[in-house]
Amino acid sequence: MTPTRRNFLMGAAALSAAVATPEMVRAAAALDATADWALATRDLESDVAPQALRLVHGRAPAGLEGTLFRNGPAKFRRPGGSATHWFDGDGLMRSFDIRDGKATLQARFADTPKRRYEAELDAVVTPGFGTAGDSRARLDSNDAANAANTAVMVAGDKIWALWEAGSPLAMDPGSLATEGFVTLRDDLKGMPFQPHPRYAPDGTVWNVGTSGGQMVVWHMRADGGLIDASLVRLPRASYLHDFTATDRHLVIVLQPWVFDHHGMPFASQFAWKPELGTQVLVLDKADLTQSRIFELPTFSFFHLGDAWADREGTIRFDVAAGKDVQFAVEGARVLVQQRGRVPGEPAVLKLITLHADGRADMVSSGAVGEFPKANPRFAGLNRTLTAHTAGETPDRPLPTGLAVQDWASGASDSFEFGIGHIVEETVFVPKPDARTERDAWLVGPAINLRQGVTELHVFDAGHVSDGPVATWRADVALPAGFHGAWKG
Amino acid sequence: MKIAALALIAALMAAPAFAAPAVSDDATVTLTFDTAATTGQVMVVLFGSEAAYGGQGAPVAQAVVDVAAGQHTATFTVPAGDYAAKSFHDVNGDGRMNTNPFGMPTEPYAFSNNTRGNMGPATWAQAHFAVEGDTAQTISLR
DSSP, X not given: OOOOHHHHHHHHHHXXXXXXOHHHHHHHHHHHSOOGGGGGGOOOOSOEEEEEOEEEEEOOOTTOOXXXXXXXXXXXXXXXXXXXXXXXXXXXXXXXXXETTEEEEEEEEOOOHHHHHHHHHTSOOSOOSSOOOXXXXXXXXXXXXXXXXXXXXXXTXXXXXXXXXXXXXXXXXXXXXXXXXXXSSGGGTTOOBOSOOEEOTTXXXXXXXXXXXXXXXXXXXXXXXXXXXXXXXXXXXXXXXXXXXXXXXXXXXXXXXXXXXXXXXXXXXXXXOGGGXXXXXXXXXXXXXXXXXXXXXXXXXXXXXXXXXXXXXXXXXXXEEESSSHIIIIIHHHHHHTSSOOOSOOOEEEEEEEOTTSOEEEEEEEEEOEEEEOOGGXXXXXXXXXXXXXXXXXXXXXXXXXXXXXXXXXXXXXXXXXXXXXXXXXXXXEOTTOOSTTSEEEEEEEEETTTTEEEEEEEETTOGGGOOSEEEEOSSXXXXXXXXXXXX | OOOOOOHHHHHTTSSOOBOOOOOTTOEEEEEEEEESOXXXXXXXXXXXXHHHHTTSSOOSEEEEEOGGGTOOEEEEEEOSEEEEEEEEEETTOSSSOXXXXXSOBOSOEEEGGGOOOSSSSOOHXXXXXXXXXXXXXXXXXX
16 A cells, blocks of 8 residues: 555544543543533432422512422432433422412422332333333333323322323322322223323313324313313324424324334334424314324424414414434433433424415524423413523533523523523413413523522513522422423 | 233133033132222133143133122132133123223233233243142232
8 A cells, every 4th residue: 555645644643543642531531420410310219398498589479379390200220220211210290389479399209100119129120211121020001111200280189290101190289199090081091191281272181192103182171081082093103292282273293203113112113214304293173083284394303382373274383393313312311321422402492384275384493492381371372482491502411591482573582590500491370460471470490500409490481581580499409300380 | 102912812802711620639729819999800711831821722721700799719620730820800891801992901900920911911931830739829900
């Protein structure tokens, strides 16, 4: 071989890569050390008894009275085996109660058959979304794997802990004691009930659950009583975590992450096929056999915003859109390892429009965003505001800020806490005399990494960039939760 | 999480119950069922080999326990050997193991040794037990 300048340089590069420079050693050590964001996936060893939170900033807004219930995984590791994916830890139900200007926190694990069995073994053995599990698993029904760890729904005088592949788990809103799985109708026992029910202007609640290319559509009263359940065949067996709805339509977004083969963990069954594009199935609530399909360029997603339709039948909704499923498969695994670089790019908040003539388009807000939430008074109706977490970068996982996107003006009203904080989903709480969408507070927790504790923040939804109007501090850091619901 | 419909359903759909003929030197196997509901009946099938348990061969015996009438026990008289049982509680008494529209059982089912399935029936290795003299087990169908 004749030496050339090009392969000489390549040789030099290869040689230098084999030599550990001080910079490389430092970089490797940084990757090996536990990350400062590791509190997000810490293990909580026991329930948290009710504790008064200390007001550390601002003052409690007059008229803000109620409870923010939140759910999320809080126990991943056991000596005989561990959950290896963020979505597979045991569900911890938290309640942040605000009353008479004071805030109280308590938290209690969902007492599932899975948690009981694994506590007995002192090993996580059950397969999950991204956890393989092992032969000790007792998987004789979907609910045997139910971690009840994703979201919470207020159902009459109960709260339901939700997990996408199984039944709701009823808990007492006062004591957070587990009461048991909910069977909405005997012949539908164990059917999946997804974590994002959608509220209709008529006061009823819609939800879905999927298994391969089949979907059950649940229609309930506000107290959780079943009105009707129907089966719908999907045009493709996509992975589905969330759907949305207008006052008249159910909107099912079918990403090109499609069922490929049986296996465990659950997510391993799906193949990412970006060449297929993303489809949107729209069903008529009044007649679920009436459907339309729209085609969009490829994106991945977990979460959608509430949808609305105008008189001409144009449907709009927002999505926290991803480029691919790297975070879902790999990033959420690294989060539980608590060290290293978390793969996957942050999702971006986008608005999808489904036109009456069959066209569909998607515009970007330009803002990094996850956990989109809208004012519940406007669920299914024309609206312009979407609150979302913000501030995540490709180099660092998890959100550090909060923003409200105004789709009418295109403006984003945001507040950045900085990298010392992990900001969780906030929910809109309409003010007592609310007239507009903006007349609301945004309530949600964040982990203060420097103090090593969880804080509860209240923002004015119309003035997010002013920062929190009140902040209370706990004496414990709860791991990052997923989704919450407000009970006034 | 889609779990394949269990072979148990087919195994339990067989002919009506009969009592195995008593033969000297045989032992009794008494299975007591602890049920959550007090309606319907428990269907139980006893197998005498791994092959039969796996669907390749006939069961040794089967029984219907009339839970609605207050019964909780099935007794089989069998020669010494290895056995395993599959059972379900037909809570609504329609004679079938009901499933939801996605194919998952909606009525409680269980195996001998109180072993639980893992994405299918419990294996023979988990569920089998030796019968050398009179043998009794309580199986939870909750």
